[in-house]
Structures are given as structure tokens and as C-alpha cells.
Amino acid sequence: MKFYANDINAFAPRGLRPGFVDDPQFRGFLEALPDGAAFLEIDGTIKLANGKLELLLNLARADLVGSELAKHAKTAGPLIQKLAAALHQLKRIEVSGALNSQRNVFASLSILRNQEGGAYGALLTMREANRQHRPNEGSERFRFETETGEVARTAYHITPRLHGLARKGEMALERGSAILLTGETGTGKTEFAKRIGHSDKAGAVPFVHVNCGMLSDEQFDVEMFGIEPGSPLDQSTRGKLGFIEAADGGILFLDQVTDLSVTSQMKLVSFLETQTFSRVGSMQRRRARFRLITSTNLDLGNKIAEGVFRPDLFYRIAVVTIALPPLREQPDLVEAVADQMLRRINLIRKPQLRLSPEFTDLLQAHSYPGNLRELSNILEQAVACAEGVALPEHFMAPILAPARTEPKHMEVPAPSVPAHASLKDLVQGFETWILEKSIAENGSKRSAAKALGIDIATLVRKTKRK
Ligand SMILES: Nc1ncnc2c1ncn2[C@@H]1O[C@H](COP(=O)(O)OP(=O)(O)OP(=O)(O)O)[C@@H](O)[C@H]1O
Secondary structure, eight states, X not given: OOOOGGGGGGGOOOOOOHHHHTOHHHHHHHHHSSSEEEEEOTTSBEEEEOHHHHHHHTOOHHHHTTSBXXXXXXXXXXXXXXXXXXXXXXXXXXXXXXXXXXOEEEEEXXXXXXXXXXXXXXXXXXXXXTGGGOOSTTSOOOOOOOOOHHHHHHTOOOOHHHHHHHHHHHHXXXXXXXXXXXXXXXXXXXXXXHHHHTSTTTOSXXXXXXXXXXXXXXXXXXXXXXXXXXXXXXXXXXXXXOHHHHTTTSEEEEETGGGSOHHHHHHHHHHHHHSXXXXXXXXXXXXXXXXXXXXXXSOHHHHHHHTSSOHHHHHHHOSEEEEOOOGGGOHHHHHHHHHHHHHHHHTTOSSOOEEOHHHHHHHHHOOXXXXXXXXXXXXXXXXXXXXXXXXXXXXOOOOOOOOOOOOOOOOOOOOOOOTTXXXXXXXXHHHHHHHHHHHHHHSSHHHHHHHHTSOHHHHHHHHHTO
């Protein structure tokens, strides 16, 4: 029996359950997969993506998660369009081809269905087709950055003040000096790094964006230095390209460098000192040449005084420091970004939204503790609440709510992933894990079945399947 997109409502549609996709153990499971992987809602929205997919597509996870898969066809390549079309038709597909990053990949998309056959999501996996044949150092270069300067520039507003800072950044990159970007959250450090990394001066080079908050001590060596193919630690047998090798000849951007533990900072210092490293599982020293940009929204002076940031690392990364100004000091940027967002929104909005002069005054007077991110939220709120004109009552600045304490649940360990597991086994392992976790959280099989929207007989049969 075939199901088409229109049929899903008739078969108890279920989206991926937020409780599960937000669970750190499930995220750990996804990260442990040897290939790039993502979970998608049935409408094509990417709910979760792992770091390997981020690397293969050369798109930041923050840009992937929450967006529609099809949206990335332009930057990542037409292969993505094929996968999105298959999902739209609820069709399993396996495709191979080149991404815009010039990586040849095999990709597969499997539809996840409940017992009644209703589709509730999809699993996308992707692996590099020629990774095992990758010659050693120096002979083959991989470009990680696919975003063209044109794409990057369309959404980026450059005021005279930002232009001056960008010039300073471009000159520092040209000279090979390490740049530290500072500034409050949302001031645009990441965008700025991409902007100067894409400048004509930097040329078409890899730009590897590393979110340091995602790098635990255990992952640091593997993610930064990679794994030697065929070494005892190489479960995939294809090795793993580390961020440092990926950035060779280009730019390594360490975002929120203050999130690195002191131990990882020490390893980074030692690497920066010698510019050499060894892949995990190999003794061979390798050399990588790249230009370094780091960023933080914290006060580094305080962090050093507290003993949680190493001064020797500070002096290596802060050869040139560029402080991104807060939005409250840039009324011209508020106006330009608000105008541009409104234009983009009005391309699809009916009725078109106009800002009343009073609303515009509030925009100009606001202090923006969340900077550009907050401006965007305020406009989105107005888009959602106002009819044709945004009035002062539609001006809602987000207020930071106190952290919520989550109830503690019984821990169900994430399934381990065998090196050569088939896609079917992986999906089945994931399903069993969800069921067990739900039983632990809900206290009984009956309550778990109810919470998952399946009948108790199905749940019992599936949990016996192991
Ligand atoms: N000059 C700009 N013009 C338009 N939009 C911008 C500009 N700079 C940043 N943005 C937008 O503002 C938001 C926040 O930017 P970004 O993530 O670069 O901030 P950040 O300083 O790195 O934040 P954090 O410190 O929290 O990591 C993003 O949505 C980005 O697209």
C-alpha cells in the first residue's frame, strides 16, 4: 500500500515527539552514528542533525535545525532537492552525487511509519562516497565552505562602523594574525566571521565553523584532530576528518571559545604552539596551516581571573581583537535590518505589514540586550500579532524567564551503534530505545502506549522484538 502526503492525516499522523528529539541521550545516539544523519518532520523540517552532516553539507547546525530540507538545495546542491522531493512523496530513496562542497556522497532517506502505516518522520543519512580512498595529507583538498559570498551578503547589513571593523578583520586575516571577536550575545560575531572569511581577500577557501559548546573533553581530540583510517579506534574503517585538517589552507572559526574546558584549552595551546597534530590512532605528526578566528560573548578578563580561561591561550588567539558593538549603539543598523526583514516577510504575507511611526520609535528606543537576535524576535512577534499595521501594543520584547527545573526521569541508556549496522537495524534500535524510555518515563506500558499514540498490543510486540 502506498501513502502519499495527502493520506497521512487519515493514518494517525504523528510528528517526531519533542520530548525525544530534545533528549540529550538521543542526541548522543545521533552523534555516535558513523555517518551524517538527520531526523526530519514529515513536512521536511529538520528536527535534529548530527555534526557529521554539518561537516558534509558545510552548513552550521543552527542553520539546519528548524529549517526545511529543500531550502538548502541552493547552497548544498541539487542532491538535497531529490531527497526533499522523495520525502514529499513519502518515498524511500538512495541517491549518490556531488554536493556543492565537491564532496561525493551516498545519501538515503527512509520514511518512519507507525504501526498503522502512517508516516511520522524520516531519517536522512549521508556518507562520503570516496572517503576510504582519500589520499594522505596534501594530495587532495576539500572545500568545506559552500556558501557563496553572494548568499552570505544578501542578509548582511554593513553600516559604515561595521565596514571599518570588517576592513580591520580582512587585513588581519591577510597577514595571518589570529582574530578574537568579542561582543554581547547576538551582536553578529558569527555573521561577521563568515563575512570576513568570505571576503575577496580571503579568497575561496574552506571556512570551518566549530561550535565549541558542542565539544566535550572526550570529543575534543576526535573532532579536532580526526581519526586515522584503519586504526583500532576507527569503528567506521573510513577514518574521520578532523576540523583542523578540514580547515587546512582556509579559516578555522572557533565559536564561543570560552566554552572549551581548561583541558581542551591546554590541548589547543599546544597545537597552536607547534601547528602540528596527530590524528587519533596515529603517531604521525601532521601540519595544518589555517587562519584562526575565535569568538566569545563573555568577559575574557573575568574568565582568566576566575581561572577558567588560560592566559596563554588568550595571548595566542587575541593578536587582533575586534569588539562588535551592541545594537543599542547602532540606530542605523536597527533601521536597515528592520527594513530588510519587513521586505522579506512581506514577500509572502497577506496583508502586507507596515510599521506605525510609534512602533518604529519603540524600535529605535529599545536597549536590545539580545541585540540583533532580539530585534528579529520583536519583529516576528509583530508579524504574528498585528494585522496590517504594527502598533505600540504589538511591540513585545522577550523577557528572560527563570530556568525551569525538569522532573527527573529514569535514565535509559542510548543504544550503542555497531560499526556496520544496517539502516533498518539503526531505525529499529532507535524505536526500541524510544519505547523503553517512554515506559520508564510514564511508569507503565499502558501509559507509555497512550503517550506515544499507539495501542498497547503494538508496544508489547515491539518491545519483545529485541
Ligand atoms: N550585520 C547584520 N545584518 C543583518 N543581520 C545580522 C547581522 N549580523 C548578525 N545578524 C543576524 O543576527 C543574528 C545573531 O547573529 P550571530 O549569531 O552572528 O550573533 P553572535 O554574536 O555570534 O551571537 P552569540 O554570541 O549568541 O553566539 C543572526 O540571526 C544573524 O543572521
